[in-house]
Amino acid sequence: MKEIVMADRAGFCFGVKRAVDAIVDALESRSSAKEGEVWSIGMPIHNPQEVARLEAMGLKIARNADEVPNGARVFIRAHGEPRAVMEGLRGRGETIADMTCPHVRRAQERAGEFSSRGYDIVLLGDARHPEIQAIMGYVDGPVDVVANVAEAENLPKRPRVALISQTTQQEELLAGIASALVPKAGELCVCNTICKATVERQDAVRRLAGRVDGVVLVGGRESANTAKLRDIAKANGMDVLWIESAEEMEWGWFEGKMKIGIAAGASTPQWLITEVCNKIART
Ligand code: SF4
Known part of the structure; x- marks a missing residue:
C-alpha cells in the first residue's frame, strides 16, 4: 500500500473559491432554471471537471461578452476582464457579479x-x-x-x-x-x-522534495499555476505525474514508488483531490 504525503497547501485558493461559491449560490438561489440565466464569460476556472459540474447545475458559458443575452446575470471570473469589456457590459445594463480576484x-x-x-x-x-x-x-x-x-x-x-x-x-x-x-x-x-496563495502552493511543493518518491499533481491542463507547480517539482528533482482527475492515473508510473506526494493547483476542487487520494490509497 502506498503512503500518501499531502502538500500542506493544495487546491482552491481564496479567489477561485470566492468565484465558484458565488456562482453556485446564484445557481441554487434561482426558483427555476428559466428564471435568471447565469452566465460566465469564458471558462470560470481552468478546471474542466469543476466547470462540467457547474454547467450541469445550469451555468452557461459565453465565448465573449457579445454572446451573453441581454438581461442575464453575468459572472466575471477571477482572472478579470479588460476595462472595455466591463464598460460594454455596464453600458448594456447587465447585472454583473464581478468576481475578479482582488x-x-x-x-x-x-x-x-x-x-x-x-x-x-x-x-x-x-x-x-x-x-x-x-x-x-x-x-x-x-x-x-x-x-x-x-x-x-x-x-x-x-x-x-x-x-x-x-x-x-x-x-x-x-x-x-x-x-x-x-x-x-x-x-x-x-x-x-x-499572490500569496501561489507562493504558498509553490513552497508546499518544494517542501515535498526528499520526502516522497514522486508527486501526483492534480490540476487542469490550462491552469498556469498548476504548470508552475510541475516546473518547481521537476526543478527540485521530483518525478511528476500531472493528471486532471483520478481517471487519468498511469499505474506504470507508480512502480517502485512507495511514498507519493499529492499537490494541486489553485483551481483544483477538493473533491477531485479526494478522489485521486482514495484511488491511490486503494492500490
Ligand atoms: S491564485 Fe489567482 S485567483 Fe487565486 S488568490 Fe491568487 S490571484 Fe486570486
Whole structure:
C-alpha cells in the first residue's frame, strides 16, 4: 500500500473559491432554471471537471461578452476582464457579479496607474493567458509581455518602465526580469503582484522534495499555476505525474514508488483531490 504525503497547501485558493461559491449560490438561489440565466464569460476556472459540474447545475458559458443575452446575470471570473469589456457590459445594463480576484484587480490598477503616469509597462506572464489580456486592457500606452529573462533583455532602452507580474509567476523569475530591466530603464518601478496563495502552493511543493518518491499533481491542463507547480517539482528533482482527475492515473508510473506526494493547483476542487487520494490509497 502506498503512503500518501499531502502538500500542506493544495487546491482552491481564496479567489477561485470566492468565484465558484458565488456562482453556485446564484445557481441554487434561482426558483427555476428559466428564471435568471447565469452566465460566465469564458471558462470560470481552468478546471474542466469543476466547470462540467457547474454547467450541469445550469451555468452557461459565453465565448465573449457579445454572446451573453441581454438581461442575464453575468459572472466575471477571477482572472478579470479588460476595462472595455466591463464598460460594454455596464453600458448594456447587465447585472454583473464581478468576481475578479482582488490580487488580479491590484495588478490591473497598478498597470493603469503607471501607464497613466507615462511609464511603459512590462508584464511578466503568458501573453495568451486571460489574466494578462485583462491587465493589458487597463494600459493606455506601450505594453510588452515577457515570459523569461531573454525576452526582457531584448527590450529597447526606455526612460520610464513599470514591471508588473501575472499573479501566478515565480518570485525568482520576477527578480531576474527586474535585474534584466535595470540597464534598460532610466527609472524602473517593480510591482510584486504575485499572490500569496501561489507562493504558498509553490513552497508546499518544494517542501515535498526528499520526502516522497514522486508527486501526483492534480490540476487542469490550462491552469498556469498548476504548470508552475510541475516546473518547481521537476526543478527540485521530483518525478511528476500531472493528471486532471483520478481517471487519468498511469499505474506504470507508480512502480517502485512507495511514498507519493499529492499537490494541486489553485483551481483544483477538493473533491477531485479526494478522489485521486482514495484511488491511490486503494492500490
Ligand atoms: S491564485 Fe491568487 S490571484 Fe489567482 S485567483 Fe487565486 S488568490 Fe486570486
